[in-house]
Amino acid sequence: MSTLTEDAPDTSVGAPPPPRRRRTLAVPRANTIAATLVVLGLFGFGLWSMVELRINVATIVDSVGNAGDFLGRMLPLDFPPIAETAGLIGQTLAVVIAATMLSMVLSAPLAIWAAGNTTRNKATRFGARALIVVCRAIPDVVLAIVLVRVLGLGILPGVLAMGIHSIGMIGKLYADAIEQIDEGPRTAVRATGARRLQQLIGGVFPQVLPAFVATAMHRLDINLRISVLLGFVGVAGIGKEIKNAIERLDYKRAMALALIVLILCVVMELISGAVRKAILGQSVANERRGILGLGRRVIERGSRPVGERRVSPPWTAARVRRLGYAIVAGLVVAVSVVYVLIDFAGGASGNGLWATLGRMFPPGTGGVPTETLMDAMFTTLQVAFAATIIGAILAIPVGLMAARNVSPFPRLAKLFRMFIVVVRGIPELILAIVFVIMIGLGEIAGTFALAIGAIGLLGKLVADSVEEVDSGPEQALRATGATRSQVFFAATLPQALPSFIGNLLYQLDVNIRSATLLGIVGAGGIGYYLLQASRVLEYEAVTLITGMLFAVVMVIELIAIWLRRTAGAKG
Incomplete structure (x- = not known):
């Protein structure tokens, strides 16, 4: 049986010549059967x-x-003193936040190189996609084991391990978001004579920003749970204290710390869901108003037609609230990064990269x-x-x-x-x-x-x-x-x-x-x-x-x- 389907032409007298129909290739039945067998086999x-x-x-x-x-x-659970508990929570959150921010910074350019609509060179796209897959395939605990050996015990190995591994998820989702943008704003920016970087800032970034932030918040929630595991290979935080308690057979302390982790994860999940919902809702509102604000301002800067005034959104209560959230988030990220750097500067005691690689x-x-x-x-x-x-x-x-x-x-x-x-x-x-x-x-x-x-x-x-x-x-x-x-x-x-x-x-x-x-x-x-x-x-x-x-x-x-x-x- 042929796999090609084509409508029969009308050959009656006086009939106009039939339009040339595109021949469509039907899905080979063998592929469907093979896929079904694979699913059943799994x-x-x-x-x-x-x-x-x-x-x-x-x-x-x-x-x-x-x-x-x-x-x-x-039972009863044995919680650490309040000061110690607060220090462990702060240490763990610093690792998680810094790692997520690191993965965002590294994933953004990788996503641009991996997206088909922003990078035409196939070799570049393939290389970026391959690097993203490699980061995803290598377990973060393996990265942590190596980095603890290279850098010594502390929180920086956890930041680097989680940050590098997170590129596998964030980079992929970022690239997918870029490929799904509306090309209209970018084309409008390009029509003003904007360069490639200006096109990205004015025509691409405003559209993908909600998806970028939502993905980062989701990954932040995942990294919080991963941080517990990394404590078992030497990364400082609540996970390491749980490991120490289990080795002492102190289950009251271990389960108390586990309960703290559960509360943190639930709170992070709720915050992450609320932020994603708010950002995605704002994104829909922006789309209904037409071209996004940032892209519009870039177009205005590039063209500056005579008599056209610059448009700026009013300072409503919602806009002030969003600005406040952004400032608080920026301060939290800054404090986390500084904490990680100070910890590393005061306690690096690893054996060096080349010595470790030589043993691997x-x-x-x-x-x-x-x-x-x-x-x-x-x-x-x-x-x-x-x-x-x-x-x-x-x-x-x-x-x-x-x-x-x-x-x-x-x-x-x-x-x-x-x-x-x-x-x-x-x-x-x-x-x-x-x-x-x-x-x-x-x-x-x-x-x-x-x-x-x-x-x-x-x-x-x-x-x-x-x-x-x-x-x-x-x-x-x-x-x-x-x-x-x-x-x-x-x-x-x-x-x-x-x-x-x-x-x-x-x-x-x-x-x-x-x-x-x-x-x-x-x-x-x-x-x-x-x-x-x-x-x-x-x-x-x-x-x-x-x-x-x-x-x-x-x-x-x-x-x-x-x-x-x-x-x-x-x-």
Whole structure:
């Protein structure tokens, strides 16, 4: 059967010559079948991993008694003195804020070079995209291990590790935002004779600024949770104090510090969501008014037509409030950066970059059999896949109830949204520590930790995907008298299903990285050998393990890209 489709021409007498129709290439059926088989294969591997890891109801029941014993050992919570607590919070926030700002500064030019509408040179675009992918694929904990060795203990290694790794997410989203701009303002700026930099400042930057800030706030929330993990490899802050408390078996102090982290994460999530909502809402208002203010002022400066006066928005209460927020944010960032620099200037005690790199190459096993490392890597994959399956089972119902267009009551949707926020605020590392204490060392603890953590991320993605579907088909079915369930299965679910699959692949990608990192606290997998190699200074093994992780992450990334393209072509 031919894959080309073409309308038959009208050959009747006197008929005008038929227009030449563009021949369209239908999606090869083989690609669709292959994509379906790949998805089913991934799902089957996840189910098989659950069986191999012995994830079952009996395991959960057996851990109930241990949970009671653990609660007895952690209560009452032992909080540090107020002054010490404030110092730890300030130290942790300084690391997180400085790291996020560093990633924003480095990601902006990378995004410009990676975007197709701002960079025509293919080699430059490919190089920028490749660098962004590399930053995303290398775990931040690996960067922290190396930087602690180079720079010594403190907060600067955490800033650099989180900042470099964050480029992988922020740079990609920044580049996507630039490629989706309206070219009208930029064309108008170019028509005045503006140079390339002026075009970026006047025609591109005002449009992407809301998306840039929203992405940075989202990453700030993620980095706060990551900071806890980096404490286990020597980065100063609350995470390091939790590590010290666990090593002393002081669970009362460890869980008290974990509760502080939870409160910080929830507060950060709420602030981040409010800021994103306010900024994106302002962006919509700007678009309705036409060309954005900054672009308009640049055009006026470039052309300056005779008799035209410069337009400036009035100083309303909302504008004054936004300016106040910007000033406060700038001061917080400045204080964080200064704090990091002062800490580094007073305590740098590393061994130097070249000495560390010399011990990392060539890669080696560090005395561990290659088969052992391969088995550990495979176990990490099993944990990630099993956690994704369990997480989907838990997160999809929660996400559906959190969606306003599916939940039967608005208040119920808000309640589930708040539940998602609270779960998202619990770092997976804290969950892993709790499950390791309850269940014991091994892969089951890591699987349960990642599965619970998926409720926060995957539940939010599912809720957002369902709320963003076209409401037209839903309203049409309601007009015919269809029930709520009929509307959902006939109109809502078919539209949201492609997003569901994409979100599951994203959650799998996240779980592979997280499963590696949770091995550091005894949750099994390759992370255990990564931590041991860093502790005994076998840095050639760190390099080898990093290469293995990079290869696995890239394979999953390529599979996800191929599935998304296949689904997009089919649509």
